[in-house]
Amino acid sequence: xxxxxxxxxxxxxxxxxxxxxxxxxxxxxxxxxxxxxxxxxxxxxxxxxxxxxxxxxxxxxxxxxxxxxxxxxxxxxxxxxxxxxxxxxxxxxxxxxxxxxxxxxxxxxxxxxxxxxxxxxxxxxxxxxxxxxxxxxxxxxxxxxxxxxxxxxxxxxxxxxxxxxxxxxxxxxxxxxxxxxxxxxxxxxxxxxxxxxxxxxxxxxxxxxxxxxxxxxxxxxxxxxxxxxxxxxxxxxxxxxxxxxxxxxxxxxxxxxxxxxxxxxxxxxxxx
Numbered sequence: 001x002x003x004x005x006x007x008x009x010x011x012x013x014x015x016x017x018x019x020x021x022x023x024x025x026x027x028x029x030x031x032x033x034x035x036x037x038x039x040x041x042x043x044x045x046x047x048x049x050x051x052x053x054x055x056x057x058x059x060x061x062x063x064x065x066x067x068x069x070x071x072x073x074x075x076x077x078x079x080x081x082x083x084x085x086x087x088x089x090x091x092x093x094x095x096x097x098x099x100x101x102x103x104x105x106x107x108x109x110x111x112x113x114x115x116x117x118x119x120x121x122x123x124x125x126x127x128x129x130x131x132x133x134x135x136x137x138x139x140x141x142x143x144x145x146x147x148x149x150x151x152x153x154x155x156x157x158x159x160x161x162x163x164x165x166x167x168x169x170x171x172x173x174x175x176x177x178x179x180x181x182x183x184x185x186x187x188x189x190x191x192x193x194x195x196x197x198x199x200x201x202x203x204x205x206x207x208x209x210x211x212x213x214x215x216x217x218x219x220x221x222x223x224x225x226x227x228x229x230x231x232x233x234x235x236x237x238x239x240x241x242x243x244x245x246x247x248x249x250x251x252x253x254x255x256x257x258x259x260x261x262x263x264x265x266x267x268x269x270x271x272x
Contacts, residue, residue, distance in 0.1 A: 078249020
């Protein structure tokens, strides 16, 4: 059993326990159920923003503890003030050290799109995502059938949630024609955690031009984003590169300032 299989098996058990502790009728009483969601698409395509989904992540299976003491309030507010387009909040507890409370806390301090980053295996989690204040969810093609993706997407849309459908293998492309709002291409192989940008760029070239493409994982330099934009990517999910610093929001500010400088330089040469 690889780590992804282990996580999914654990997630099924977790969901069944949560169903008994927090039934759907209780989730539907949340104030967020009546709150209009914020459009991730709109923020990603805003030319005045960076396209970066800045992630709050305490640990990971491949790296262990990354930042156990970062403040949700300071980090997420700082991310948005630095020019990030959206937030990604890990809510998985067992393998990433997150919680639903983390996302709800981020929601209280920020008016921006928030992605619930977790391993969705049950419709219950989609209702749960809405109840904790999320605007978008991640569906991972590697762990879901095409029928599941279709069913989960339909439910998410009834709740006003946008969907990022994550793919990594070429064999998963056939699942990408389901009407997801965005296609995320994970630069990191979830089975062995190796990062390969060239692999992601090849996959992106096989998607329609109309698809909103998001590059996920392994982005460590503003130059990476400049290259990825040239290959049609609109969004860039960055977590570990920021979170490994004691003040992730400061790392984000430095990164985005440098990205803006590179893009201004590119525009200058294009004008010439």
